[in-house]
Amino acid sequence: MSADSPAALTFKPAFPGYAExxxxxxxxxxxxxxxxxxxxxxxxxxxxxxxxxxxxxxxxHGYVHAGVLAALADSAGGxxxxxxxxxESSVLTVEYKLNLLAPAQGDRIVAEGFVVKPGRTxxxxxxxxxxxxxxxxxxxALMQQTLMVMHGKPxxxxxxxxA
Amino acid sequence: MSADSPAALTFKPAFPGYAExxxxxxxxxxxxxxxxxxxxxxxxxxxxxxxxxxxxxxxxHGYVHAGVLAALADSAGGxxxxxxxxxESSVLTVEYKLNLLAPAQGDRIVAEGFVVKPGRTxxxxxxxxxxxxxxxxxxxALMQQTLMVMHGKPxxxxxxxxA
Amino acid sequence: MSADSPAALTFKPAFPGYAExxxxxxxxxxxxxxxxxxxxxxxxxxxxxxxxxxxxxxxxHGYVHAGVLAALADSAGGxxxxxxxxxESSVLTVEYKLNLLAPAQGDRIVAEGFVVKPGRTxxxxxxxxxxxxxxxxxxxALMQQTLMVMHGKPxxxxxxxxA
Amino acid sequence: MSADSPAALTFKPAFPGYAExxxxxxxxxxxxxxxxxxxxxxxxxxxxxxxxxxxxxxxxHGYVHAGVLAALADSAGGxxxxxxxxxESSVLTVEYKLNLLAPAQGDRIVAEGFVVKPGRTxxxxxxxxxxxxxxxxxxxALMQQTLMVMHGKPxxxxxxxxA
Numbered sequence: 001m002s003a004d005s006p007a008a009l010t011f012k013p014a015f016p017g018y019a020e021x022x023x024x025x026x027x028x029x030x031x032x033x034x035x036x037x038x039x040x041x042x043x044x045x046x047x048x049x050x051x052x053x054x055x056x057x058x059x060x061h062g063y064v065h066a067g068v069l070a071a072l073a074d075s076a077g078g079x080x081x082x083x084x085x086x087x088e089s090s091v092l093t094v095e096y097k098l099n100l101l102a103p104a105q106g107d108r109i110v111a112e113g114f115v116v117k118p119g120r121t122x123x124x125x126x127x128x129x130x131x132x133x134x135x136x137x138x139x140x141a142l143m144q145q146t147l148m149v150m151h152g153k154p155x156x157x158x159x160x161x162x163a
Numbered sequence: 164m165s166a167d168s169p170a171a172l173t174f175k176p177a178f179p180g181y182a183e184x185x186x187x188x189x190x191x192x193x194x195x196x197x198x199x200x201x202x203x204x205x206x207x208x209x210x211x212x213x214x215x216x217x218x219x220x221x222x223x224h225g226y227v228h229a230g231v232l233a234a235l236a237d238s239a240g241g242x243x244x245x246x247x248x249x250x251e252s253s254v255l256t257v258e259y260k261l262n263l264l265a266p267a268q269g270d271r272i273v274a275e276g277f278v279v280k281p282g283r284t285x286x287x288x289x290x291x292x293x294x295x296x297x298x299x300x301x302x303x304a305l306m307q308q309t310l311m312v313m314h315g316k317p318x319x320x321x322x323x324x325x326a
Numbered sequence: 327m328s329a330d331s332p333a334a335l336t337f338k339p340a341f342p343g344y345a346e347x348x349x350x351x352x353x354x355x356x357x358x359x360x361x362x363x364x365x366x367x368x369x370x371x372x373x374x375x376x377x378x379x380x381x382x383x384x385x386x387h388g389y390v391h392a393g394v395l396a397a398l399a400d401s402a403g404g405x406x407x408x409x410x411x412x413x414e415s416s417v418l419t420v421e422y423k424l425n426l427l428a429p430a431q432g433d434r435i436v437a438e439g440f441v442v443k444p445g446r447t448x449x450x451x452x453x454x455x456x457x458x459x460x461x462x463x464x465x466x467a468l469m470q471q472t473l474m475v476m477h478g479k480p481x482x483x484x485x486x487x488x489a
Numbered sequence: 490m491s492a493d494s495p496a497a498l499t500f501k502p503a504f505p506g507y508a509e510x511x512x513x514x515x516x517x518x519x520x521x522x523x524x525x526x527x528x529x530x531x532x533x534x535x536x537x538x539x540x541x542x543x544x545x546x547x548x549x550h551g552y553v554h555a556g557v558l559a560a561l562a563d564s565a566g567g568x569x570x571x572x573x574x575x576x577e578s579s580v581l582t583v584e585y586k587l588n589l590l591a592p593a594q595g596d597r598i599v600a601e602g603f604v605v606k607p608g609r610t611x612x613x614x615x616x617x618x619x620x621x622x623x624x625x626x627x628x629x630a631l632m633q634q635t636l637m638v639m640h641g642k643p644x645x646x647x648x649x650x651x652a
Binding site: 311 | 610
Binding site: 097099101102116117124126139142143144146 | 586588591605615628632
């Protein structure tokens, strides 16, 4: 992968309070609390969310449910994008595509979102979900996502999805 | 949509116990119980899963979280496919793509999975998630999914994802 | 599929000249001419594009190349959306996902685009590509697509992709 | 992107003639010749295909048509995967998702395919399409793709798509 890879890009946030804004928004998500997810990194163009696997978030074979991996990846990608959005805005997921690559089991699951292409109206992210075990980590899911910048609609509960 | 639409196809299950097998597998999914999802229909090439929205499955604006919609759609599509799989097999989601179309709010959320193309190794499904309110329903998410038939691996917890 | 299926929706064009506008735009696409594609239907929320298979559009096994199917499906979906866009606008594909279901061979390949959800900024479509042979037709590819309405940018060559 | 990124993986081909096999298969694709595409790199887990933009591969605004970008990305991803497949096998695209990020214009378009996850039955790749201009390059499309290993079916025209 060459030096001009999307992943090598550095981004400047448009709003200095970008990290606090993500933390506040994350805390407002009932679903993230329900599954036991924790915000572990917020930086310009990047967000990481982690979860310790337990029975309540499993599928029928005992691994972490794909829907839970999707929720983690979707949120990590969405908040990665949100770090670059202007002050008076919120973020909506337009769509994503998720490949499930390996059983999600281990000591900890970490979803990382990376902005690939920021934009005035849309932003594109890549999400990687890893299962950590015995000091190593395995890629268990890969996501490609499209976000929408909701201008003039702060993330205060008054916004609505739907373009 | 013409008469030869994928949605108009009728399918014959390869295994007579297909519906019971789906119900048993669904009951084994901790994540489905956690979010409060209920299996409401299993028929050849089709599966419907419903959920009554509540705070615990919300995102930051109060609507049902996209990850929860994804879990419902993924499971509905997966089990729709599973109704057509042979006796000694289980089902794995290879990947899906989900568009979020409108805020998911209402009295009930219903995810419907439809088989578009069955196959020996792979099956393709379409998922539609609706929000029901006051007798009407609104399409809130649309999914296109690829499943894998895991031959010789019954859905008993011994299977593993990963092709 | 119930009566409120996306496919059963009827749409009203916002611009009376919607069909002529699609035909003019299609004629301007060098790539459509290169592969030998023909516009066979334009109606509100729908577009169909056909192609007679020949060696020049084949992949290594002699079937129609997936990239050609993609070009047909992308254009059919894009123009289906464009039929519902306002007068001073053009259409851009944000993204799509395409499943390849069967070898594309036959007397004629037809790609049909259907609007699933129109919107002010974005529109979602479904694309179906069929291979016709001996009076029957087989679904060979299935697409789910996101379009962007480019307000104030007529389809005259002055527009640019990129949100 | 950390050191354990998928892109940093190194792969060992299972078949020593992997590069020649890709070149032979590429040469058999009428569609690649039609659009003027050229194979510029084949290495384990990687493939690059380039094209010089011209009117015949344009869309209505004069940029390279999304279907052409798709054909390049699909082929680059497919051949990247094929470099790792066993001797008696061919490659089929199951599905892909493509985001179009910027207008494709410049001196040269290059599509790069990278294997993210090889597998016995399926392989997952990432595709990046760049437009090169004045010594710089811009990411114009991003793809995530699922391939199928067709065991026992060499790439000789006798294979068929469809799982």
